[in-house]
Amino acid sequence: MLPELGHFALILALLLAALQAFFGIAGPMFRRERWVSAVTPAVAGQAVMVAAAMGCLIASFVNEDFSVAYVAENSNSALPLFYRVAALWGAHEGSLLLWIMLLAVWTVAVAVYATRLPRLFAARVLGVLGVISFGFLLFTLATSNPFLRLDPPALDGRDLNPILQDPGLAGHPPVLYTGYVGFAVAFAFACGAMLQGRMDQNWARWTRPWVTAAWAFLTCGIAMGSFWAYYELGWGGFWFWDPVECASFMPWLVGTALIHSLAVTDKRGLFKSWTLLLSVLAFSLSLLGTFLVRSGVLVSVHSFAADPSRGVFILSFLIVMIGGALALYAWRAPLLKSPAGFELGARESFLLFNNVLLVIAAATVLAGTLAPLISGALKLGTVSVGPPFFNPMFMLTMLPLLALLSIGIHASWKRGRLGTQQRTLLYTFVAAAVLGCGLVYGIYSHGHLLTPVGATLGLWIILSSLVDPVDRLRRRLSLPRAVVGMTIAHIGLAIAVIALTTVQSFTNERDVAMAPGGSATVGGYQFRFDGVRPIEGPNYDGVGATLVVTRNGSAVAVLKPQKRQYWVQHQVTTETAIHYSRGNNILVALGDDLGASRWSVRIQIRPLVSFIWIAAVIMALGGALALSDRRYRLAREAATAPAGTAPEHA
Amino acid sequence: MINRFLIPVVVFALLVVVLAIGIKHSPEKGIIPSPLIGKPAPQFSLPSLGDPARTVSSATLRGRWYLLNVWGSWCGTCREEHRMLLEVRRSGRVPLIGLDWKDDDSQALGYLQQLGDPYEFVAADRDGRTAIDWGVYAAPESFLVNPAGIVVYKCMGELTPDIWEKEILPRLPQAQAARS
Numbered sequence: 001m002l003p004e005l006g007h008f009a010l011i012l013a014l015l016l017a018a019l020q021a022f023f024g025i026a027g028p029m030f031r032r033e034r035w036v037s038a039v040t041p042a043v044a045g046q047a048v049m050v051a052a053a054m055g056c057l058i059a060s061f062v063n064e065d066f067s068v069a070y071v072a073e074n075s076n077s078a079l080p081l082f083y084r085v086a087a088l089w090g091a092h093e094g095s096l097l098l099w100i101m102l103l104a105v106w107t108v109a110v111a112v113y114a115t116r117l118p119r120l121f122a123a124r125v126l127g128v129l130g131v132i133s134f135g136f137l138l139f140t141l142a143t144s145n146p147f148l149r150l151d152p153p154a155l156d157g158r159d160l161n162p163i164l165q166d167p168g169l170a171g172h173p174p175v176l177y178t179g180y181v182g183f184a185v186a187f188a189f190a191c192g193a194m195l196q197g198r199m200d201q202n203w204a205r206w207t208r209p210w211v212t213a214a215w216a217f218l219t220c221g222i223a224m225g226s227f228w229a230y231y232e233l234g235w236g237g238f239w240f241w242d243p244v245e246c247a248s249f250m251p252w253l254v255g256t257a258l259i260h261s262l263a264v265t266d267k268r269g270l271f272k273s274w275t276l277l278l279s280v281l282a283f284s285l286s287l288l289g290t291f292l293v294r295s296g297v298l299v300s301v302h303s304f305a306a307d308p309s310r311g312v313f314i315l316s317f318l319i320v321m322i323g324g325a326l327a328l329y330a331w332r333a334p335l336l337k338s339p340a341g342f343e344l345g346a347r348e349s350f351l352l353f354n355n356v357l358l359v360i361a362a363a364t365v366l367a368g369t370l371a372p373l374i375s376g377a378l379k380l381g382t383v384s385v386g387p388p389f390f391n392p393m394f395m396l397t398m399l400p401l402l403a404l405l406s407i408g409i410h411a412s413w414k415r416g417r418l419g420t421q422q423r424t425l426l427y428t429f430v431a432a433a434v435l436g437c438g439l440v441y442g443i444y445s446h447g448h449l450l451t452p453v454g455a456t457l458g459l460w461i462i463l464s465s466l467v468d469p470v471d472r473l474r475r476r477l478s479l480p481r482a483v484v485g486m487t488i489a490h491i492g493l494a495i496a497v498i499a500l501t502t503v504q505s506f507t508n509e510r511d512v513a514m515a516p517g518g519s520a521t522v523g524g525y526q527f528r529f530d531g532v533r534p535i536e537g538p539n540y541d542g543v544g545a546t547l548v549v550t551r552n553g554s555a556v557a558v559l560k561p562q563k564r565q566y567w568v569q570h571q572v573t574t575e576t577a578i579h580y581s582r583g584n585n586i587l588v589a590l591g592d593d594l595g596a597s598r599w600s601v602r603i604q605i606r607p608l609v610s611f612i613w614i615a616a617v618i619m620a621l622g623g624a625l626a627l628s629d630r631r632y633r634l635a636r637e638a639a640t641a642p643a644g645t646a647p648e649h650a
Numbered sequence: 651m652i653n654r655f656l657i658p659v660v661v662f663a664l665l666v667v668v669l670a671i672g673i674k675h676s677p678e679k680g681i682i683p684s685p686l687i688g689k690p691a692p693q694f695s696l697p698s699l700g701d702p703a704r705t706v707s708s709a710t711l712r713g714r715w716y717l718l719n720v721w722g723s724w725c726g727t728c729r730e731e732h733r734m735l736l737e738v739r740r741s742g743r744v745p746l747i748g749l750d751w752k753d754d755d756s757q758a759l760g761y762l763q764q765l766g767d768p769y770e771f772v773a774a775d776r777d778g779r780t781a782i783d784w785g786v787y788a789a790p791e792s793f794l795v796n797p798a799g800i801v802v803y804k805c806m807g808e809l810t811p812d813i814w815e816k817e818i819l820p821r822l823p824q825a826q827a828a829r830s
Contacts (some may be wrong), residue, residue, distance in 0.1 A: 334653070
């Protein structure tokens, strides 16, 4: 019964999404007041129906209803409750439902916020969100329905993919999708403005908090995925330029560019059409990512069960949404006029460089991701593009970006003179270079050229970012949260750069064959292998090894990596053991049984690697702080009175 | 001068062409890597088609190579594939085990009578539960299983002479004879 209710709720949600889309777009177009009034109830109704569908599917998982095909394929009676719930988004159908649910949550948030927006503009924004939701609901119902029954029911389920049986599954997809889907709001704001044919004075201010929020979620989501890969999947690797990683990284790059161009549009009224384009692109890349993951055109660790009919559907949807938005852009954007320009050395120029570099970086990642497709289409044979392409290409755009960051934050709007800031920049740069090179050569006494460069640029960003806030504090001037947020996010980026360059240069890794009692020395640590013994979990058994780690005779840690064999799918997973010591991550993974109680063991020592994820959290935190800035709250108070009553804000 | 605002939509149109070709030449087509590859074949025990008293089970297949072919009398592609299956039988390189999926026994028997029976024996999976264990998407599908009971190759869709020569024969040991 519950699955049928869920299925029915999903159909109702589809109808309500159609109404929301129609009334939201046609209402303002034909000036039908009552149509416009119907938009918000449709939003609310759709959200309730989607939540009901989600609830029904969760209940089917919790109740172990193996008559539902999706449950039978992704769960098992031996699966712990925690994973039975998270298994909901462990495969294609359920993760689509999660996608739709999160879109509904964002839409409700926009509807609540919309009381501060001009009425017709808000209706258009909600209408565009309705179109997106309609497309995804139709996709789910037509090709990927999670509520289909199995007749007769399965006796037990085929179990959740063992690789996914990790706490990471509970956090990574929802947070990542929240970010992904969040860019739909900026997309809708852009389409709303273009449908209206005019960009309100406050448009950028309305859009900014939404972009920042989505960006912060996406940052966290990507970092969580990377951390998960590090300890579970990747044998100590944390970024693989896998097509799906790229798919989440492209919207992040464009979203970062959008945050910066929105700042210019908000402050100076410039870059209007460019900002609109980026708003469209950020979400378009999220959609493209969805296509790449689910159509099966690219092979990746994240691949869902591939089905060409799904690919055709998503491609048609991409054509309607992205093609439609870009055509609208080609038609409407020429109408936008920017006021007077700016001088070459002004902050606007630096933000323009930032945008150009970030977009080039995103385009590079896109090219690398699609290279196998393009070469396949041109019959050039199978090409696979990996780190040897991505790492240097990416660095090529990131190094100038980082170098210009410090100067950019000290440049003034409109005018191109750096004035007294020149000296500050010089001093901070010299300090960073001395400190950076000193630290790198002091600690490691050798190194790749990249590390001192990375350390210098990172430290320069940190020092120069702090100059202005410290100065303001000393003079007891107020420090807006937006500035604090920006500073924190930039510092987060700098930490990530320092950590990444250090990890790249100073990782120590060895695969060794070890017999009980045998030992190995890696990176100044001694590892003694004490053999393996059998283990058993709720739905798996396997072996666990014990390694005693010492450094110069004093104990550091006892590490217990495991190798598990899950019963239902007979799949083997590797559970690494990690210890954090003196800024290093010591990771041990158990490899193959080499016979005669000898085992292959991977030992890896990575300096500062934790700081990559910490840095991402710091960046997201900066975003969250900027979000809470006073000016967004002021905008709310100012807008409630006039905009609520006027039919269209002039 | 070309309208620069048209550039994004033009670039997007090119991208769509690439993606459309990508779907058409999807590298996955026919080689969706089954999660079963490299793992033990799922256990099953089913009545034999046409002789319900006899049971066909995976245990009896242990110790030799076999090619499990999922089919149904209702399936059009299976009909097209049938001639190739008869060829396989004639070659004697590997025994074919049929998994008659969600089918009516009398219709299935009629089908084999009309077209010829390439199978060593056929298991009748009337409720389709065994096919779920094998992760069957759509008929026909074929699984090559080695003597240790490990699935070594999966063919999605029709088994063509090309796949037989390029994918299946190289995986079989030399001069493997079907001991039927």
